Amino acid sequence: MTTSDTILPEGFALLINEDGAITEVIHDTFDLFSGGSEVDISFVNRLKGDSIEKGYRLLENINNHGVAYDWELHIGKQDHTKLFNISGVKIEKGILLIGSPDPNDIEQFMNGLMKMNNEQINKLRLFMKKDQEGDTKQNDWMLYNDMSELNNELATTKRQLMKKTAELERLNEFKNQMMGMAAHDLRNPLMLIQNFSDFLMDDHKEEDLFTENQYMMIKEIKGTSEYMVQIIEDMLDMSSYESGSINLEKETIDLVQLIEEVVSLSRFSANKKDIVIKTDLPDSSVNKEIDGHKFRQVLDNLLSNAVKYSNSDTEVEVGIKETAEGEGVTIFVKDHGQGIPEDEIDKLFVPFSQISVEATAGEKSTGLGLAIVQNIVEAHGGKIEVDSEVGAGSTFFIKIP
Known part of the structure; x- marks a missing residue:
């Protein structure tokens, strides 16, 4: 779709509002976007795969800094998907986005669009022209733009880490509770084994009830049960300390x-x-x-x-x-x-x-x-x-x- 008979390279030109809804399709070689002024059509809804999140960052950069260019996004409609080189600028009417499959066509594409509406295109063309001429300030802006992207990715990673940390803390608390419950349930029968072996050893000293081998086995039962009770008590202590419930009676x-x-x-x-x-x-x-x-x-x-x-x-x-x-x-x-x-x-x-x-x-x-x-x-x-x-x-x- 086009508003003029001017022949343009393949690509699209859109006007969208700050929320990303399309307000006008100026040009659309591939018929990827609905025409007219249907504001309920979102630009991001036409993006595919990981380009969706990247598209939101593109709009955020334009809203925050006024301009963004040379972003590569996959755009598609139904089963048809294509990689576009996209640039955008904030103007009085909202945001102007242009995209072309071939980045070498961007200059010719903007020249053609300027013949239709010089006011909408000139600002974006000026930014890109300065960059092609090596303007230092514009290069600084590009570096800032890249840093903004990295900062956004870092913030996303931080949120994911915080979520994982909260989940690990919850699982650790659950582990401590389960360990404490298991230790309590094991301690009592082990104490019984330890006490009974003590009684048997004391009775043997008085009445000589067992053979030497039997007595040694009872002694081993006592030693092993004492060791297991020590493990249980240590586990209970660790469970208590890790849950932060250590109480000191000073x-x-x-x-x-x-x-x-x-x-x-x-x-x-x-x-x-x-x-x-x-x-x-x-x-x-x-x-x-x-x-x-x-x-x-x-x-x-x-x-x-x-x-x-x-x-x-x-x-x-x-x-x-x-x-x-x-x-x-x-x-x-x-x-x-x-x-x-x-x-x-x-x-x-x-x-x-x-x-x-x-x-x-x-x-x-x-x-x-x-x-x-x-x-x-x-x-x-x-x-x-x-x-x-x-x-x-x-x-x-x-x-x-």
Whole structure:
């Protein structure tokens, strides 16, 4: 369709409003758009595939910056689709769009259109003419236009990431709930197994009920059930901490006394491996507002790990390191064991992660202990650090404000 007898190259020229609805078809070689002034026909509705989203960005650029050109969009009607090189400019009547399958025809196409309506075409032709002559400002505008496109794509990607993040957070919360429910349901029967095996072992000591092999099997049942209960309790702790529901019942605790109590309980397992636990503690009290039960869990975990991964006939040292006034307190647990490879230290605090270092006497580990320790320490506003050397041992530092 055309409003003149002027012969033009193949293409189209449209007037649309700011919303993209076609208000006038000036020229349409391929009969892609309805003629007249049917404003209910949208330009974007004629686009195909990924050109639809790109078409919206084209209109946004024209509305925001006044002009856009050299955009490639696929336009089609029914089964017929063609790639067009499109340019547009904002004028008083709305937006003027022109498109041609051959970008080399754009200049001739606009020259022909100018003979029909110089006012509508001249502004767009001027922009393109300046660009062909290498106008610096226009090149800057093109760069800005490209940056605007990238910014739009970045905003879209950000929205998608936010949606995915929200979904992952929902799934993680659901996982924590399910893990907590499963752990609760498993804990009670395991505790029964543990208690019954205790009763059987006590009865055997009094009445000699079992053979040596039977007694060893009951002892293994007890040890395995205790280990499984520990896994369940660790899972419950992690589920609680990951859901953000860690509650601290703080009170004034003497760290010196707390460390001495934990060391006293740990010496039994250390003596089995001929490991000596030494303390380096100040003579006076070191009082801090902490959750005594949870901090006992921290110290017990670090001490048991030190014993677990140390060789026989070595030492483990626990103490309070002097710090400058106002810098809080630093507790350290040092062993002379195998040490940890530098590239594996970050894995220590990841739940269920595996490292190459193995317990020296085949002791079992849930893979959750240090992750729980980190959660408890950070809930107190502190942090945990590790200094380790393969073959020389490891030192864990707990810094409390």
